[in-house]
Amino acid sequence: MSSVSAMNGNAIINDAGRVATIVSAAQYQADVIIVGGGIMGSAAAFFLRQRGRSVILLERGLLGQQASGTNFGNVRRQGRNLLQIPLANRSLDIWRKLPQLIGEDVEFLPSGHMRVCYGTERLGMFEDYALRARELGLDLEIFSGKQLRERFPFLGPQIGGGSYSPLDGHANPRLAAPAFGRAAARAGAQIFENTEVDEVEKDGEDFRATATDGRVFRAPAVLIAAGAWANRLSSSFGESVNLVAHGPQMGVTEPVPYGLKTVIGVSASNDLETLYFRQIPRGNIIFGGGNRGPAYPDLKRAYVRPENTLNQLYQLQRIAPALRQLNLLRVWSGIESYLPDDLPIMGTSTKEPGLHYAFGFCGAGFQLGPGVGDVMAELIDTGSTVTPIEAFSIRRFFREDFVARALQR
Numbered sequence: 176m177s178s179v180s181a182m183n184g185n186a187i188i189n190d191a192g193r194v195a196t197i198v199s200a201a202q203y204q205a206d207v208i209i210v211g212g213g214i215m216g217s218a219a220a221f222f223l224r225q226r227g228r229s230v231i232l233l234e235r236g237l238l239g240q241q242a243s244g245t246n247f248g249n250v251r252r253q254g255r256n257l258l259q260i261p262l263a264n265r266s267l268d269i270w271r272k273l274p275q276l277i278g279e280d281v282e283f284l285p286s287g288h289m290r291v292c293y294g295t296e297r298l299g300m301f302e303d304y305a306l307r308a309r310e311l312g313l314d315l316e317i318f319s320g321k322q323l324r325e326r327f328p329f330l331g332p333q334i335g336g337g338s339y340s341p342l343d344g345h346a347n348p349r350l351a352a353p354a355f356g357r358a359a360a361r362a363g364a365q366i367f368e369n370t371e372v373d374e375v376e377k378d379g380e381d382f383r384a385t386a387t388d389g390r391v392f393r394a395p396a397v398l399i400a401a402g403a404w405a406n407r408l409s410s411s412f413g414e415s416v417n418l419v420a421h422g423p424q425m426g427v428t429e430p431v432p433y434g435l436k437t438v439i440g441v442s443a444s445n446d447l448e449t450l451y452f453r454q455i456p457r458g459n460i461i462f463g464g465g466n467r468g469p470a471y472p473d474l475k476r477a478y479v480r481p482e483n484t485l486n487q488l489y490q491l492q493r494i495a496p497a498l499r500q501l502n503l504l505r506v507w508s509g510i511e512s513y514l515p516d517d518l519p520i521m522g523t524s525t526k527e528p529g530l531h532y533a534f535g536f537c538g539a540g541f542q543l544g545p546g547v548g549d550v551m552a553e554l555i556d557t558g559s560t561v562t563p564i565e566a567f568s569i570r571r572f573f574r575e576d577f578v579a580r581a582l583q584r
């Protein structure tokens with residue numbers, strides 16, 4: 176990844192009469208500093224450059240190394256809290272034109288997403304959701320009985336119905352954030368990998384972000400997009416939130432001939448049953464869901480619990496009995512951050528003008544990523560956004576009614 180340096184030096188005459196150069200702590204300046212190079216930060220950098228804003232993106236490791244690169248790859252709108260649908264729609268529009276927009280293919284396949292249930296009890300809920308989603312521009316088809324069997328013959332006998340979203344699909348998480356980063360760099364963003372931000376402070380008109388190696392970055396606007404690590408930075412501005420980390424568990428099987436184009440996910444009140452899976456054109460089946468494992472942001476580690484994997488394999492053959500024989504190749508997890516109401520934080524700080532947040536995507540931020548980047552760039556550039564995000568403001572955690580409810584829990 177290219178990084179542009181702008182080291183300042185001061186020339187002085189030393190005691191020996193020679194010209195010496197004191198290299199002061201390196202200083203870098205831009206319109207916007209982004210902390211965190213996951214899909215949110217990388218996409219925001221790209222869209223800010225599209226708006227002509229100069230950008231510095233600071234990533235502690237490599238772009239897309241954390242949740243954005245370890246996730247399942249679901250590009251799914253249905254099943255979300257309806258408050259997220261306008262943002263998810265905006266994001267889907269970007270997913271669909273990504274190769275033209277960023278010049279790289281991130282393997283987005285709009286091959287449909289099917290949300291299924293055991294028995295028929297949840298079908299009423301699916302229908303109600305579909306009615307309300309349609310008003311927001313998300314069209315869903317409900318399947319049950321003969322139609323379900325004809326259209327999805329591989330589903331097990333316990334599956335009683337489902338809600339199908341034809342335009343949703345999946346993409347390759349290993350590719351998406353780095354591709355946005357490369358496109359942003361080609362457009363002139365300054366991207367610094369292996370650069371950990373120690374602190375962000377207000378300094379006159381600017382924010383000053385200091386890296387652990389002493390480099391200093393300045394800009395009048397900052398976007399904190401630091402995933403599970405964001406709370407340390409927001410806390411330093413008096414906006415501490417209850418951000419907790421978990422590790423959703425994933426697995427991938429050996430490849431078999433490609434035939435399952437639709438992404439399948441179970442909706443159930445019992446977490447153990449909430450498996451989801453997809454087949455990639457190479458043939459492997461990737462799956463996730465069920466109980467999450469432990470995640471430790473400070474150690475940068477999320478662990479897989481074998482008993483969760485065993486449950487996933489059991490659930491997989493319940494949904495699609497034909498997958499029973501497959502060998503498991505690999506399991507993994509990643510560090511994702513969650514908030515008490517399962518909604519992300521997006522928008523401006525309530526404390527410091529110029530400070531912006533986009534973090535805490537509660538297990539569902541990959542689909543939203545391109546839209547979040549676009550919306551945050553619009554917000555930083557113009558001061559407002561046409562996509563409603565007020566419900567995601569950090570302000571909600573400081574309202575008295577919310578705090579009172581949280582204390583009662």
Ligand SMILES: Cc1cc2nc3c(=O)[nH]c(=O)nc-3n(C[C@H](O)[C@H](O)[C@H](O)COP(=O)(O)OP(=O)(O)OC[C@H]3O[C@@H](n4cnc5c(N)ncnc54)[C@H](O)[C@@H]3O)c2cc1C
Binds near residue numbers: 214215245425
């Ligand atoms: C296993 C798993 C499966 C998932 N499956 C899906 C799915 O199928 N579909 C879906 O929509 N969502 C899914 N998600 C959720 C989705 O991956 C996340 O919501 C999304 O990637 C969050 O992106 P982010 O950029 O906010 O965070 P991250 O990708 O975590 O990026 C934050 C970045 O900030 C950097 N950083 C932190 N602190 C600092 C600092 N002080 N200085 C510099 N850099 C810093 C980190 O190194 C990191 O790279 C899943 C998540 C996981 C973990």
